[in-house]
Amino acid sequence: MDAISNVPTPANERVYSYAPGSAERAALEGRIKELAGASIDLTMTIDGRQRMGGGAPIDVVQPHNKAAVLGRTHDATAQDVQEAIDTALAAAPAWRSLSFDERAAIFLKAAELLSGPWRATLNAATMLGQSKTAQQAEIDAACELIDFLRFNVAYARQLYTDQPMSSPGVWNRMEYRPLEGFVLAITPFNFTAIAGNLPTSAALMGNVVVWKPSPTQQFAAHFTMRLLEEAGLPPGVINMVTGNGQAVSEVALAHPDLAGIHFTGSTATFQHLWRTVGTNIGSYRGYPRLVGETGGKDFVLAHPSADPGVLSTALLRGAFEYQGQKCSAASRAYVPRSIWSGLRDDFVSMAESLTVGDVTADLSTFMGAVIDGRAFAKHKEAIDRARQDSGVDVLTGSYDDSAGYFVRPTVLEVADPAHEVFVKEYFGPILAVHVYDDGDFDAVLDQMEGVAPYALTGSIIAQDRYAIASASDRLRFAAGNFYVNDKPTGAVVGQQPFGGARASGTNDKAGSIFNLIRWVNARTIKETFVPPIITPPFRGDIPQSGFEQPDLKKLGY
Ligand SMILES: NC(=O)c1ccc[n+]([C@@H]2O[C@H](COP(=O)([O-])OP(=O)(O)OC[C@H]3O[C@@H](n4cnc5c(N)ncnc54)[C@H](O)[C@@H]3O)[C@@H](O)[C@H]2O)c1
Numbered sequence: 001m002d003a004i005s006n007v008p009t010p011a012n013e014r015v016y017s018y019a020p021g022s023a024e025r026a027a028l029e030g031r032i033k034e035l036a037g038a039s040i041d042l043t044m045t046i047d048g049r050q051r052m053g054g055g056a057p058i059d060v061v062q063p064h065n066k067a068a069v070l071g072r073t074h075d076a077t078a079q080d081v082q083e084a085i086d087t088a089l090a091a092a093p094a095w096r097s098l099s100f101d102e103r104a105a106i107f108l109k110a111a112e113l114l115s116g117p118w119r120a121t122l123n124a125a126t127m128l129g130q131s132k133t134a135q136q137a138e139i140d141a142a143c144e145l146i147d148f149l150r151f152n153v154a155y156a157r158q159l160y161t162d163q164p165m166s167s168p169g170v171w172n173r174m175e176y177r178p179l180e181g182f183v184l185a186i187t188p189f190n191f192t193a194i195a196g197n198l199p200t201s202a203a204l205m206g207n208v209v210v211w212k213p214s215p216t217q218q219f220a221a222h223f224t225m226r227l228l229e230e231a232g233l234p235p236g237v238i239n240m241v242t243g244n245g246q247a248v249s250e251v252a253l254a255h256p257d258l259a260g261i262h263f264t265g266s267t268a269t270f271q272h273l274w275r276t277v278g279t280n281i282g283s284y285r286g287y288p289r290l291v292g293e294t295g296g297k298d299f300v301l302a303h304p305s306a307d308p309g310v311l312s313t314a315l316l317r318g319a320f321e322y323q324g325q326k327c328s329a330a331s332r333a334y335v336p337r338s339i340w341s342g343l344r345d346d347f348v349s350m351a352e353s354l355t356v357g358d359v360t361a362d363l364s365t366f367m368g369a370v371i372d373g374r375a376f377a378k379h380k381e382a383i384d385r386a387r388q389d390s391g392v393d394v395l396t397g398s399y400d401d402s403a404g405y406f407v408r409p410t411v412l413e414v415a416d417p418a419h420e421v422f423v424k425e426y427f428g429p430i431l432a433v434h435v436y437d438d439g440d441f442d443a444v445l446d447q448m449e450g451v452a453p454y455a456l457t458g459s460i461i462a463q464d465r466y467a468i469a470s471a472s473d474r475l476r477f478a479a480g481n482f483y484v485n486d487k488p489t490g491a492v493v494g495q496q497p498f499g500g501a502r503a504s505g506t507n508d509k510a511g512s513i514f515n516l517i518r519w520v521n522a523r524t525i526k527e528t529f530v531p532p533i534i535t536p537p538f539r540g541d542i543p544q545s546g547f548e549q550p551d552l553k554k555l556g557y
């Protein structure tokens, strides 16, 4: 089509409340029932065809009811991964020559389908497979993924319209080519939206993708793939391989056409991927783009002027929503003694009153289970160690994996601000609190700024504007997303572009133009309309422009 279209102006998707008696609640409950008993094959999708991976089987269960198997997936083998790469590369010429409008329409349609008929399916799958409450599934699997799909189209259009200046007689253009090769998207268990965004953002920019979701998110990923197909994604553009990723690392990272990695997950995994790419660097066609958003040890710093109600709400929601399994979750808090002495008992009893259980059976439950046995064992060990540590006061916290992987909200009060609990990411509902003398605010600020290797999210809770300004300035490099008088979680696409620095990742801000820039490789084109020509005899002066009078004799006059 010979036109430069206006893409639809994006707006954040409305968040449904799922109030008792509402139509959306009835639809969700119905879908939960159907999917809970479905026990489906969680296949790979290569060239639009679904088939099981050739490796070891993996049962995908409900974390809050570990005996309930939602489906079975298989590890992809080296041969499976090779096939996914070959398919992607074969699909590349047609996909990249499709116009942006045609590509964008697929993802806009996916957003529309998810906003309507697919909403209950993806929310139910996320609740069942990742143990999210209805509210947490809604803000993730529905709203955030819809926002990613819609806002990315608008950001891509903005990027494409960014063009260089031209001078008289010259037209300069910038062509935003996709990367040459394939993009490998490796996604985490905790956000259905992130899992959907990582392959689709690269594909929107004209790239072909091999996508490997986390096995513990495979249930919702399976339906995300079906949604994209219904939206019209051509076969081969995004190829999904399943399993733990061993073969993906071995084959894709050694492939000469690896053009980029779009990763979200732990710092250790990203460092492994980066190291492997580094080792193989001479063998690629180009320099693979490495985009990785990783772990955090996110803080809440309270000033003596803080409103205690704001502080306790930020801590309860920031630390315990989705069982603390958000990369943004508050896992360390610094609270002045004057506030803590009045707040502690109430805060602990509020934490103890949070309901924990099967989020799909009772939609009012505040927390579900942690994702799997490995996560449960890690949290159990951390709590047991804390109990044996004389420097740690376990104010509340317990665990039970008899039916599901349940870890109750855990609050540790610790005097030593350099203790492991302020440094290590547990990625669960464990909050460490350091109580300081009110006069030590500045010293605390200096210490907590660099005690952990991460720099993802953090909050300052204060009424005193000088304290807010000082914390904002001195914590400038300690968080990629910084909050004033709010919890450190819940970034919204288009409002708080998300990502952190230091060990927390490359900070390419998911759902923003900065991220999309990583998936293009710009070509600059200069066209000179009337080029200068050197005519003999050469007198040593090189014409600077082609604006000499035309030779009328040559033209026949
Ligand atoms: N910064 C962010 O935006 C952000 C967002 C979500 C999660 N996270 C982080 O993600 C982590 C939790 O997610 P997770 O447990 O799924 O992380 P993880 O690193 O264990 O797994 C992430 C993905 O990498 C895959 N993987 C693991 N080893 C691999 C290998 N050798 N080769 C190829 N693939 C491999 C996994 O199967 C999964 O798909 C936390 O550290 C959290 O902070 C960060």
Ligand SMILES: N[C@@H](CCC=O)C(=O)O
Pocket: 190, 191, 325, 326, 327, 328, 488, 489, 490, 491, 492, 498
């Ligand atoms: N973007 C989400 C966190 C994603 C990581 O898990 C938030 O802001 O809470």
